[in-house]
Amino acid sequence: MFVSDEDLMMKCRKGDIGAFELLVRRYQNPLINYIHRFINDYHRAEDLSQETFLRVFKSASRYKPTASFKSWLYTIATNLCRNEIRNRSRRNTCFLEELVEEGEDVYHTEIMQDTRYLPDVLLEKKEQRQIIRKTLAQLPDNQRVALTLVTYQDLRYEEVAEILGCSVGAVKALIHRARQKMKKLLIKAGIGEEKVDEKI
Amino acid sequence: MRKYKQTEFPKAHNLKCEPNLANPDELSAYIDKELPTWKRHLVRQHLKKCPICASHLQRLIHTDNFLRHAGDVEASDDFLTGVMARVSEVAQHQRQQESLWTRICQVIEISLGWMPNLSALMGKLRYNIRTRSPVYISILTFAVFTMVGVTLYQPSGDKFGEELRELNSEKVISLEVIQHERPKRLLTTYLHRK
Known part of the structure; x- marks a missing residue:
């Protein structure tokens, strides 16, 4: 029997840790992926995901079932990611994955790279991923958040609007602009356009 | 870097859509199935007639499909264990705090036996202070x-008499003139009493 996130959260509010574990199991991978795409660092993404879940647990007493759990979770994660990026720019640091892409520290990455997280060893796909990550990183924060949430997390526009604290119309515009920019950046990165035979 | 297959789209994207039925933002919403049915229908009708918008839509779909190939990462094996260990710590800490607070409330409740449900009241107060701290505390303090x-x-009892004592006769007359009946009457009763 499928129990909704909101019901699980209500159980968690009453002190049921098992219900919370189920929520963590449900959202651990999507959340790590989201944060990873946002900050572009796997290990830090895991830390921030852990922090997000912890914050959710701590503020479980404040949760009201009227709000969607998913958008609440991603709001917390987005705020944490924004803080992380702000701190990063303040410290003026860059992460290992960024160095790898620049090819400055290839030796260390060969040692530290965990192949579990790169199951696909085909060069083409690896290249594609790198290009996508690079181009996504070039988008402005709000556009990146909106596009990531819609494309990878399958959130509705209303939920994205709730997370970003703006109107649905603004989300619509953000996503369109993000797609346009991605299109240009991908062409610039050397990836041509193939015709897609999709029914209109 | 590997060279990707390049296929030319019609150069229609540089042109502008004349009837302009489909707002560019709406094309993205159309891909994400976020348009209401009637608008979706309108856009579909427009796309059948307008090669410019159709080409634009194809490009957007292509970009979206390409983005979906980004590949996912997975949580490490010990991620769940790590989270649950920290959650258990927090839960234990919360329980300890709760029990200390309940004990304090119980002591107060016993000493003030006449007040029912004190712990519940204190709990609500504590919750409000914790959640809406700055505003709530300032309002509470003001109240x-x-x-x-x-x-x-405590206002002094014979306030009017004290004021009258300070008035000289001229001021009393002016008071009678300016204020209508009430001061006059009060003044006369006061003088009668004396």
């Missing part, structure tokens, strides 16, 4: 100060 102020403020 407490107002209540204390109102309680402590």
